[in-house]
Amino acid sequence: MKSSTKDTESILTREETRTGLGPETLKRAILNHxxxxxxxxxxxxTRNDYYMAMSFAVRDRLLQRWVASVKKYLNADQKIVSYLSAEYLLGPHLANNLINLGIYENMEKASNxxxxxxxxxxxxxxxPGLGNGGLGRLAACYMDSLATLxxxxxxxGIRYQFGIFEQDIKDGWQIEDTDxxxxxxxxxxxxxxxxxxxVKLGGYVQHYTDINGKFKANWIPGMIVKGIAYDTPILGYRVNTCNTLRLWKSEAPKSFDFQTFNQGLYSGAVSDKTVCENISKVLYPNDEQREGKILRLQQQYFFVSCSLQDMIAIHLSQGGKIERFYDKFVVQLNDTHPAIGVAEMMRLLVDVYEVEWDLAWDITKKSFAYTNHTLLPEALETWDQDLFQSVLPRHLExxxxxxxxxxDEVTIRTYGDQDLISSLSIISDGPWKKIRMANLACAGSFAINGVAALHSELLKKTVLKDWYQLWPEKFSNKTNGVTPRRWMVLSNPKLSSLISSKIGEGWIKNLDELTGLEQYADDPSFQQEWMVVKHEMKKDLAKRILQRTKIKVDPSSIFDVHVKRIHEYKRQHLNILHVIALYNRIKQNPDAEVVPRTFIFAGKAAPGYHLAKLMIKLITSVADVVNQDPIVKDRIKVVFYPNYNVTNAQRIYPAADVSEQISTAGKEASGTGNMKLSMNGAxxxxxxxxxxxxxxxxxxxxNFFLFGLTEEEVQQKKSEGYNPFDYYMANPELKLAIDQINSGYFSHMNGSVFKDLINxxxxxxxxLVLADFESYVAEQExxxxxYKDKQRWAKMSILNAARMGKFSSDRSIKDYCDDIWKVGPSPVELVDFHQKTQ
Structure with missing residues (x-):
């Protein structure tokens, strides 16, 4: 018997009361939780109690959409994108979900x-600091865009118990604390x-022939880890689609050994629990020692194995055939961390589902696509074969x-070209054999892409040139993008409101509509409104800088922002050398006209990266001298903003006037901070x-301040025998700056502090820091x-934001969908899951 109209209305009213979006309903939901x-x-x-109650109230509204999305995906024939990433730098959820639900103002009323x-x-x-930098933040942006589209x-991914470390600065040095x-x-x-x-780990492999005469392999593990799923709903902007971020936590199959405990071996009773849980304990354990390398490999395999087993289970539960796995899932490898998935897919198909090798390889190659994120050779993962065998003996086979x-295939295609064969081999030649994960990813994927036009071209010419020579059809470019929901609407609400007042709100889902701002770029009144908003954001940041660092900065000065991971190729030391040069000009001519400028640095150095830590120490040491020198008269200030993360980035980007993107040409794959800063008018x-x-x-x-050598010029200079000492001797400003650092001028006359960095x-x-110094200083002038011409600067700032439509992650994801994944939108409708039908 079907429900009556009255019953249906009653059910819908009850559902609306529970998950309605009005202020009063939200208030009741908070109090209930x-x-x-x-x-x-x-x-x-407590304040935390209210935060939790509000978050649960918002989550209720996500789950209504999440269940509808999952239900539709499982019942539909449409392919599902599976994004494998070791990092997800999500940022805080609450405010972002309020934006995407469209209830920010209503929640504000409810909380008031x-x-x-x-x-x-x-x-x-x-x-949740589940990422190190751009890679994890990109994955988060892509999850937002997948749902929005x-x-x-x-x-x-992995549910790390402890994420990227909390950074503190003590006496100028980075101090890491547990996150x-x-x-x-x-x-x-x-x-x-x-x-x-x-998930099996370690042990050995037994080989035998079954009753049908087929070769079989039986992996006898040294230990078994249980992967437990933790799901986070990821809601799109103003849509009902709510996708899943599934993170795996490692646990012991049996967390407590009762027999061992009864024997008085109390710590041994929980030893398995401790060993297994270590796998998802911390993001990127220090891998300088063999034990750290083993743990990182275990982490990568653990989450990939759980994920592939999960995908196969979903596919088979819906009546799918294992031979047609790729009809249900397309698996995107976000860099080489999940590349072991190629071998794991083969293991599952061949060993578990008894698929013939050739068919299994065909299934695997049709399922995986690989995104390369680096041109740095040291960042292309390799594993010592003996270490690899100790962790994954079956996968080595x-x-x-x-x-x-x-x-064998390469030999035929290249007529036995030994150089090509050696380059393409997944296992390196020589006595110390290594497993090359990028080569495994390339061999087992149907598509390979770079993340910026230049990066993709350089991949074809350098690190993956031999792959491109033989399989050019696999290669494409997919320039990175960032979500405007978090990086404009949420981070910069005043600027977003100003933009919407002129061109409407369509730009939030279609960033190309920002071009509508161009008609106002020469309008003096709009320019003034734009710069007033910018000044307000600078005042807000100035307050935070004072709170965090005790440094007072002038919001009317140029906010020159260099925020990203601390690394030599990102060249924070080039920036600080310019600061020293500017400081010396003022010291030599105290009456010199200098446009006031605040240099803002932020970023974390890897715990084991000595020179990167020295760069932080140098920045803070220069700040100590410059900020206290009365001759400078506050014309320049230097700030190192500690603990750079998504939350702090949301405060810094809207206030930036100048965006420092000064990496050595040919070293940065793409960058995404450059996009976020430009979107906000820097x-x-x-x-x-x-x-x-x-x-x-x-x-x-x-509208762009260009300096420095091109990638081709960098390579030419290196091939000619680049000698940095020549540049040091030829440029008096550069020589003075380096001599001051070396003499201890910025380190209490202790000349040894920065010796390694100077060398x-x-x-x-x-x-090529010294080679680009002169060009950089000239462009900074x-x-x-x-900046002196306020009208010109305002126009340039407006045009920077107006022309950033290409760099939305929505465009990036659409490119992936059209060119690689071959998937399209699948709109979700809300349904009443309480309604009973006969």
């Missing part, structure tokens, strides 16, 4: 009526404890067989590197000159 989830009442509830400040509660959220997708982001709980995830997979058959000073090339093409050469610049300088 405060009571039923937190066990608190308002008089004793409860006597709570919404911004105060949002600030309570612990940021209504593309069926699952993101797979215990889960200490107060995580209201956004849903543990699926019934959804777990066994599989890779050896893949390689044997693959090189003007770029940069080299022709990564996505800078395309940004300059889009915003116009006249690397004068005698090695593989990133043009930046200062341009």
């Amino acid at each position: 405060l009571f039923y989830n937190q066990g608190k009442f308002p008089e004793i509830a 009526s409860l006597g709570m400040n919404l911004d105060w509660l949002i600030a309570k959220e612990q940021e 209504e593309i069926p997708a699952i993101g797979y 215990n982001w889960l200490r107060r709980g995580n209201p956004w995830e849903i543990a699926k404890r019934e959804l777990g997979y066994d 599989i890779i050896q067989e893949i390689n044997r058959r693959f090189l 003007l770029t000073i940069g080299t022709l590197d990564g996505a800078n090339v395309e940004i300059r093409d889009c915003v116009g050469a006249e 690397s610049l004068l005698y090695h300088d593989q990133y 043009r930046v200062a000159e341009a």
Whole structure:
């Protein structure tokens, strides 16, 4: 018997009451969760209690859409995108979900009526630091865009208990502290404890022939780890599509050995639990020692194995055939960290599902696509064969067989060209054999892409040139992008409101519509409005800088921003050398006219990266001298903003006037900070590197401050025998700056502090810092000159934002969908899951 109209209306009213979006409904939901989830009442509830209650209330509204999305994907024939990434630098969820649901203002009203400040509660959220930098942030942007474009997708990764470290600065040195982001709980995830997979590690392989005469391999593991799924709903902007981010936590199949405990071996009773849980304990353990390398390989295999087992289970549960796995899933490898998936897919197909080798290889190659994110040889992962065998003995056999058959094919195609064969081999030649993960990814994928036009071309010419020579059809470019929801609407609400007041809100989902701003670029009144908003954001950042660093900065000065991972190729030391040169000009001529400028640095150095840590120390040491020198008279200030993460980036980007994108040409694959800063109206000073090339093409050469050697010139200079010492001797300003550092001028007359950094610049300088110094300083003078003309600067700033449509992650994902994944939108409709039907 069907429900009556009255019953249906009653059910819908009940559903609307539970997950409605109005202020009063939201207020009731918060109070309900405060009571039923937190066990608190308002008089004793803490700020964290209210944050948790509000988050649960918002999550209810996500789950309504999430269940509808999952239900549709499982019942539809449409392919699902599976994104495998070791990193997801998501940022805080609450505010972003309020934006995507369209209830930010309603929640503000609800929180006000409860006597709570919404911004105060949002600030309570612990940021999940599940990524190191651009790679993880890109994955997060892509998850946002996949949902916004209504593309069926699952993101797979690791639920690290401890994320990227918390950074503190003490006496100028970086100090790492534990990022215990889960200490107060995580209201956004849903543990699926019934959804777990066994993952084998170590041990050995037994070979035998079955009754049918077929060769078989039986992997006898040294240990088994259980992977438990934790799901986070990822909602698209103003759509019902809510995709899944599934992160795996490692656990022991049996967490407590009762027999061992009874024998008095109390620590031994939980030893398996400790060993297994270590796998998902921390993001990127230090791998300088063999134990660290083993743990990293275990991490990579663990999440990939769980993810592939999960995909296969989903496919088979819907009646799919294992031979047609690629009809249901397309698996994108986000860099080489998940490349072991190629060998794991073969193991599952051949060993578990007993698929013949050739068919299994065909299935595998039709399932995987690979994104390369680096041109740095040291970043192309390799594993010592003996270490690899100790962790994954069966996979070594599989890779050896893949390689044997693959090189047979290469031999035929190249007429036995030994250089090509050696270059393409998945296992390196020589006595110390290594497994080359990029080669495994290339061999086992149907598509290979770079992440910026220049990067993709350089891949074809350098690190993957032999692959491109034989399989050019696999290669394409997919320039990175970032989501405007977080990086404009959420981070810069005042600027977003100004933009929407002129061109409407369509740009939030179609960033190309920002071109509508161009008609206002010469309008003096709009220019004034634009710069007023910029000044407001600079004042906000100035307050935060004072709170965090005790440094008072002038919001009217140029905010010159260099925020990213600290690395030699990103050349923070080139920037600080310019600061020293500018400082010396003032010291030599105290009455010199200098456009006031605040140099803002932020970023983390890898814990084991000595020179990167020295760069931070140098920046803070220069700041200590420059900021306190009365002769400078506050014309320049230097700030190192600690603990750079998504939250702090959201505060810095909107306030930036100048975006420092000064990596050595040919070293940065793409960059995404360059995009976020330009979207918020910052003007770029940069080299022709990564996505800078395309940004300059889009915003116009006249709105971009270009300096430095091109990639071709860098290579030519190196081939001719580049000698950095010649540049040091030829440029008095450069020589003085380096001599001051070397003498201890910025380190309390202790000349040894920066010895290693100075030696690397004068005698090695593989990133051509000294070669680009003169060009950089000259271009910085043009930046200062341009800033004097407020009308010109405002126009340039407006045009930078207006012409950034190409760099939306929505465009990137659409390119992947059209050219690689071959998937389209699958809109989700909300349904009443309480309604009963006969």
